[in-house]
Amino acid sequence: MLRILFLFNAVPARERRGPYSDCLSWETVRQIYRALLEGGNEVYPVNVRSRHQLEKSLSRLPAPHLAFVLAEGFLDEPHTLYDGSGAATVRFLLQQYGIPTSHSPTAAMEICRHKNLTYQVLQQHGLPVPSYRVLEPARGLLRQQLARAVAELGFPLFVKPNGGGNSIGISDASVVYDFSRLERQVNSLRETLGELPVLVEKYLPGQEFTVGLIGRSPCYVLPPLAFLSREVRTTTVKGKPNEIENIFPEDRRYNFLSELAVKVLAAIGAKDALRIDLRSDSEGVVYIIDVNGTPSLSPMASLTTMAMASGLRYSQFINFILYQSLLEYGLVPGGKLQDLVAPALGLLHLYRRETRPLQVFSA
Known part of the structure; x- marks a missing residue:
């Protein structure tokens, strides 16, 4: 049985605003925790408040095989939750303890959490940004x-x-x-x-799209979302029922978006789970406007919606991300996890894509 350290930032619903907007709700924490347990793992949840508290937890808990990291920083240092430093700092600290981490490595997180770095890297690989x-x-x-x-x-x-x-x-x-x-x-x-x-x-006045990926090589490009409304996607808008459509492989837009998304994954050096936001200009030319290395895994999140459209159940979705992360580190998933993931591999066969190294262009 694998020992999974589950790291997150959670606050009560009334506090999930401003610098705490990225924090998980306790209901989402419970659902992810239950899903990880369903995969046959020993799960040790830690709500990350401070560096000292995290280090203390690491010293008293059994050594984990892997940390499933959704923490964006430290609750006692709110600026780490939004200034781009937190996600990478948490991973760097875990590296000091020799603990493998889910999602993208520290360098990729630094790129994802600083939008100017995201744009610079994408431009260097010939990818379109505003x-x-x-x-x-x-x-x-x-x-x-x-x-x-x-x-x-x-x-x-x-x-x-x-x-x-x-x-x-x-x-x-x-x-x-x-x-x-x-x-x-x-x-x-x-x-x-x-x-x-x-x-x-x-400003790009056209349609917005979101593409979700799981894995690395191979990766699985989930059915992208096209947002029918052209309004700015604020936190309030994201919290409302949206007019959306999934784009499936038989739609020619899927090939375009999936090819672009796979190139972004390779350029950033990301793995396990990634969400890419894109928007078109007045002439329909599509640009990448954000890359999220720790996309929300709540039941109503965009990445979850895309996974459900591919046929996955919520627990399969969470455990498929875990499964991909374990494979990255050469860790053998337990039998129960493999049984849970096996049907997912069949469902996602249509969405499987290979990643390839990209050429870097000089500035």
């Missing part, structure tokens, strides 16, 4: 930085934090059409998140 600039309020001369960005990009622009996930700092006001609104939105982010870098990019 024209963008990074503002650094901490450096001062903010109005001059804003003016340069406008001169280079024009309007309309989309303004978002350079770090974080779950649409933190995203609202209808993120789309700006003039200098005063741009300055107001950047200052609003400063008030909420401090003097962290801000990314401004050309």
Whole structure:
């Protein structure tokens, strides 16, 4: 029986806002915990509050075979949950104890949690991203930085934090059409998140898509989601029932999106689970706008919705991610886990894709 350390950040529902927006609900924690148990594993759940608390837990618990890591940082250091540092720091700490971790490695997490790094890496591999600039309020001369960005990009622009996930700092006001609104939105982010870098990019008015992948080589590209509404996908919008359609392999869009997603997976160096958000411009050209290395696994999340569309049950979905992670480290899944995953392999056969090294282009 494998020992799985389950690391997460959870807060009561009333606190899941602002810097704690990325935290899990306790109901999601319970469902993932039950799914991991169903896979025949010994599961040790830890709500990660601080570095000291995590290290103390590691010293008293039986040595795990693998850590299933959904923690984005440390609850006692809220900035680690959204500034891009937390997910990589948790993994680095586990590495010091020699504990293999699920999801992407530290270097890939650093890339995913800093949007400017995401865009740089994707551009180096010839993948499409919007024209963008990074503002650094901490450096001062903010109005001059804003003016340069406008001169280079024009309007309309989309303004978002350079770090974080779950649409933190995203609202209808993120789309700006003039200098005063741009300055107001950047200052609003400063008030909420401090003097962290801000990314401004050309606004894309077209349709948005989300692609989910499990594994690495091979990987499984789940049926992507196409969002029928063109509104900005804020946290509030994501929490409402959405008009969506799944894109299946018989749809020509599946081949385009899956090929692009597999290239992103390879470029980032990600594994196990990845969600890629894309949006088209007014002419239908599709650009990558976000790459999430720890996508939500809640029952209502986009990745879960895509997995359900492929025919997986929730417990199969969670355990399939675990299964892929174990294989990466040469760990032998238990018999119960293999029995649970075997039908999933059959269901996902149509979605299996091979990854290949990509050419890196000089800047």
